[in-house]
Each structure stands twice: as structure tokens, then as C-alpha cells.
Amino acid sequence: MFAYYLDLALRSLKRSPGLTLLMVLAIGFGVAASMTTWSVFRAVSGDPIPWKSSRLFVPQLDIWGPDSRKKGGYTDISDAFDYTDAVALMRDHRGKLQSAMYQVSPSVVPADAAKHPINVTGHAVFSEFFPMVEAPFKYGSGWSAQDDTNRSHVVVLSDKLNQKLFGDINSVGKSVNIEGKDYRVAGVLDRWNPQPRYYDVVNTGGFVGDGAEDVFLPFNTAIDVGMPNDGNTNCNEIPKGSGFVGLQQSSCVWISYMVELDSSADVDSYKNYLDGYMRQQQQAGRFNWPPKYELRDLPAWLNSQHVVPDDTKVSLLVALGLLIVCLVNTAGLLLAKFLRRSGEIGVRRALGAPRGAVYAQFLTEAGMVGAAGGVLGLLLTGAGVACVGWVLPKDIAALAKLDVSLLAMTLLVAVIATVLAGLYPTWRASRVQPAWQLKSN
């Protein structure tokens, strides 16, 4: 029976090619616009570490007070750490795994004297950073807690920097010259470039276009050698001391912090700890406002940092609006098309076809329009995703990808949406009174 309906639908669509083309175009463009913007939205709103994000937390301490928020026009407490508190939290070590970290941009001098020095980006982190974010290693591993305390000169390289410096070999144990000092390679990461760069959203804004980070060094060592931070520094008063040391003694915030807590009991006890820490700081006379802190899990933290750009959300919303208009349009055209065939429906009904058969026939026709629109939509979505690099910032455009799930979804959305749009016209068609139609003809 389905084959018969397909045949009928094909005949009917062929009879008014203009109208059919119109519907297919409308569905195709509507679906393609929505799916293209969806591919971008999906890329930027994805969870970078879905199996663990609910166990990763970012603490925030209110060290500037309500007055600074009022004058600065902010509602949230500061989103980064000053040096004093970051070091204190690391020393107390109350989470399962934790790391303070700051962004660095040192220069690396290749052993080959003919090559010019290169600039690399990376983070100064603690040893627990690697197991916490589950960074994959190609060779070697992270450094030990002992290396943290000893302020050892060790480094973890990206796969790319390892290739550039040593070629594709296991370079563990070899030496790299960073900012004029020698560091021993402890490990080489496999390809690892999480987007958004969730462990330091404050400095990266979430998405980073130019590839993975090149180096990770021990936090204490970087402080020791005076490697300055290459990210945001926010101050509510001018540091009294000068230089990088002055920054470490100031209340300026420039350090990110992340902690892994595996159970809700751990979360509660960590909250207690933060509360106690802030109370103790207040009692010590550091500030006079009520102690305040935040402990957000990763999804809540990414949300509070507005990692998904507003433009992406607005684009998706507008594109969905376009899809709705296209569906309303299709509904109108299908209605016209179906009712034009009232005579034919009348004959079918008079010959004994139940309403259900009329339903099946016309929904098949709508589905066929949807499928054709979906195929056009596939092509246009492909073109759209290829073009996002042209209209979006590179760092975000690079994330939008065409994959099987997107293609399948394009087809599915097209067919389902068109069938939905065809429901009312079909219902109207099934209500046609056979007697009336036969008489008037």
C-alpha cells in the first residue's frame, strides 16, 4: 500500500512542479540554516569532559568585597585567585586532586643554532593537574609531587612541540631550553586540545583557535624563575611592590584554580573548608565584610563565564525562527495542494477508502516533500558549515564540523517537520465530504 501512496504522491507532485519546488526549497533552506547554526552551537556548548565535568569544581573567594562589585558594576565575586590564596589552598590540599595554574608564554630556543627562537604558550600547573584533567600521554608522564616541592626544572611538551624540537621520537629525559634555562622532558602529551579550554576559561575566554598548548611547567618552578603570567591581571588597587614579585604580594587576581571532588560528601566538606578559610581570614583582620565564596561545578562555571557566545545563541534562535516560517509556509502550500484535490478525495472516499487511508496517502506525500527538502538541506548544510569559517571567528568556526550525526539529523528534522506541517492540511483533506464533492462535479 505504501508503494501505491508513493506512486500517487509522485504523480501529484509532478502535476504541479512549481508548487513542489517551492516547498522543497523552503524546507531545504529552513533546515540548512537551522542545522548550520546548530552545528556551531553544538560545537561551542558541548561538555569538554562529559564523564567527569560534574566532579570538577572551581572555587571563588570574595577577597575584594561587596564594595568593589558595586563600583565595578559586577555581580559575581572575582573569578580568579591572587597568589596568597592560591598557594594557601594548594598547601591545605583538601580536594582529591587540585591545581592552581597560570598562563605563560615563554620562548623556546631550538638546539639547532640556525633556527630562530620560537614563542610557545602553556600553563604553569601542579603535578595533580594531569590526572585531574586526564591529559593523555604519548610518552612518559607528568611530574611527581616531589618535583613540585623541589621546584624541579621539568616540563611536559605537546606532541606538536616535541615534533618540532626532536622529531617524532620519545624525548623523555632530554633537555629543552626555555627562556634560557634547561628543563628535563618528563612527558609528551598525545593530541589533547579540549574546547572550551575549561581549566582556564578566564584567560582563554573558552575557545582557542591556534592549536593545543605547547608546554606545561611546575607552578613553583615558574614562580621561582620569575616567568611572568601571560593572561589577564585584575587589580582593585595598584600593587605596592613592583615587578612580578610585587604582583605575587598584591591582591590582584591572575591565577586559575580547579579541584576534583568525587562525592557530594566531599563537596560539602570542601565547602566547609572554604567557609572556614574565609572566616579565618576575616578574623585575622584581612577584610571586614561577611565571608563569601562560591564552589561551582564545571558546567555551572562555564555557564557563569558565558563561554557560549551570545551571537551563537541568537543565531540559532533566529535560524529556528526561519525554520518555523518555512514550515508555516509549507503548511499553507500543502493545504492549497491537498484541497485542490477535493474531487479526487471524494471519489476515493465514495469508493470506500476510510479516513485513515486518506491520512496515510497525504502524509506520505508530505513526507516525500520533506525528504526532498532534506536532501537539498543536506547539500546546503554542507555548504553552510564550509562557509562558517568565512563569517565566524576562526577559533569557533574550526569547531563546527559536518559528521554523520549532523547529516542524519538534517534529514530527520526535514522529514519530521514537514510531516508535522502536513498534519493540518491532511486532516482537512480527510474531512472532505464525498457526497458534496461528487455532486458539485
Next chain:
Amino acid sequence: MKLHPMIAALRRHKAGVVLIALQIALTLAIVCNAVFIIGQRVQRVNRPTGLDEQNLYLVTQQWVGAPTGDDADSIQKMDAMQREDLAALRAMPDVASVTPTNSLPLLNQSSNGAMSLAADAKLLDGNARTTYYFGDENFVRTLGLHLVAGRDFNAGDVTNKGFRNTSEPAVVIVTKALADKLFPKGDAVGKIVYLDGSGTPTTIIGVVERLQVPSTGSWAGTFAWNATIEPVRLNGNFSSYAVRAKPGRLLAAMKTTTPLLYKVNPLRVLDDDSVKSFADIRSDAYRADVGMAALMGVICLILLGVTAAGIVGLTSFWVGQRHRQIGVRRALGARKVDILHYFQMENLLIAGIGAVVGVALAIGLNLLLMQHYEMDRMPVLYVLAGVVVVLLLGQGAVFSPARRASNVPPVVATRAA
């Protein structure tokens, strides 16, 4: 023409009328907001930075193995390296003028603070927020700023300091926007101000017409034109130079810059982005805005096209359905133009209903966007223009089927259906 028979006829096509009106309403709502977004982005992209942007480029580099200390000796060494670079760049035949600088408008790397009229105020209690540019006596000339009051820096004003050193300069040049905020009477030149809550007095010696802050982010929107120029070479293991090439020699100058700097001192990092024309800085800064405007433009075009096509399709169907009635009207004496007008009026009526609903939807959508995202209130003008556009669109789309209807011959009335 009487509306009554028209309304009576439309009541027999309720569903079709509702669908077209709904489509027009949604189109109006989306197109108004999309065009409003485009307008805002275009306005944002077109605002002048205050620079003479042609022939300007920026060099950013980092020394390897430069002293990292904050002691006087290290600072002087780094300053000597910087002056060496400046001298080499100035000696280039294609170069008109060079200044060291910490940033440029649209570069999104900034050093910001506050200016106060009283000494030792807290940073947050300053009278005006401002961004700081650090350059030498060639800063104003190299960037092509317009001095509107006071004087430019001279070589004697220029000092140098480590880039984390928080001491304040003796003299500064400020933008007119900042000067007017602090001294509304327009007499800023010669006045004393205090930077970042310091106790050291600083004198305003000149005022430039316009200079945008480096950040294009919305957080800097409240002080986008408040800039302060300090006559200071900042010393660190990195430096940036703004270079004005001689007219027409931009590419030539940019091409020779990297080899020249390596020749001065090979121990430095210069990568693909190190020599960048201001045109590229501008296009990078506004890429997202231009992209958003383009996307909204494409969506508007598709929407208007789909809606127009929908009107053509549905009206054609109605014309076909009423073929006989049209013949009867013609036989009873209606002229062709009456039939044409009938369908045009009918469309105007439907589009008008759609537009009324659409105005409400457009304002609602705008409010929704304002509530959840960074969006301004849409001026009524956009909505009114949108109404005119959808009405014209309807008339344009209905014309061809309406004319076909008007060509139905009266003889049709005599034939059996």
C-alpha cells in the same frame, strides 16, 4: 471597493488566511530584529578609531635571554635594546615615523585604570575610567591623531620604566572625551590629575580629538573613548612598535621589517603575526561582527524569499479556485482592473493583519533578546520600516497571480464548471 464581500470570501479560507498572516507576522518579527542586529554591527564596525589607519602597521616581538629583572640595570639594558630597534626602524627608507606602544585600538590587549581629580583616591573611586597608551614623542604623529588643544610631547617629556613599574608620569595627553568628562568647561590643558589613585600629580599638556581604547568588548563600552597617552617607553622582554610607512610603501616596509630586526638582534621571537597591518588588526577585531551581520543578512533574504513565494503559491491556488466566480464578476461588468484590485486589496488586508501581529511579535522578540543577551532596545523606526517592507513584499508577490486573475475572460461564466 467594499470590504464586506472580501471578508466574507476570506472566511471560507480561514486556514489559508491564518497561515499567510502568521507567516507575514513571523517574517516581520524576525526581519526587524535581524536588520536591527545588522545595523548595530555596521555602526560598531564603522566607528572611527581616531587613527589614520592607512599605511600603519604594528610590530610585536619578544627578546630571548633578555634580562628579566626589575632592577635599574636590567631596565636600562632592555631600554637600550628597544632604542636600538626604534633607530633601525626609523632608518628604513619606506618608513615615515615610528613609536613604541603597548597596544593599539582594536587590539584587545589593554592596560586600564582610573583618573582622579584628588590625590590618593582609591582606584575604584576615580572620577573617570581610562585606558593607557605608552609611547614616545612620535606617538601622536605616527598614529595620525589630531591634537585639538595644548601641545604634543617633546623628546624631553619621554622617560622609560619597567612594564610592571607603577610610578606615574609628570605629563600626559588625553582624549577630548576624557578631558570633557573630568573638566566639563573645556579647560583641561594645564590641569593636575592623579592616575590610578596615586599621590603623584600629573599634568595634562594636550588633548587629542579621538582615540579608541584597545578593547572592543562590551565591558569597555562605558569608556570606549577615554584614553590617556603617557610619554613612557615601557621596558620588558617584549616590545611593540607602531610604524607609519610612507604613502604607498606599506607592503614594502612590512616585508623588510622582519629581516631587519633579526639583523639588529637575532635572539628574538618574530612569528607570522609579528608584523601586522592595521587593516588586518581591524578585520580580525570585527570578524565576529561582520560574520553575524552577514549571517543575519542571509537569513533575512531567505525569509523574504520564502514568504513571497508562499504568497504567490497560495494566491495562485485561490485564483484557480475562484476561476468561475471571477468570470461571473467580469460578465456582470467588473473591469479587469477591478479584479486586479480585488486581489491586491485582499492581500493588503491579510498582510495588514499579519503586520499588526508581527509588530507585537517583533517587540516581544526584541525584549526577549534584551533580557537574555546583550541587546539594545530596537527603535520604533525599524518596526515601521519592517511593516512597510512586508506590505510591499505582499503587493509584489500578489501582482502576478492577480494579473492572471484579471485576465480571466467573462465567457468562463457561461461554461459549466
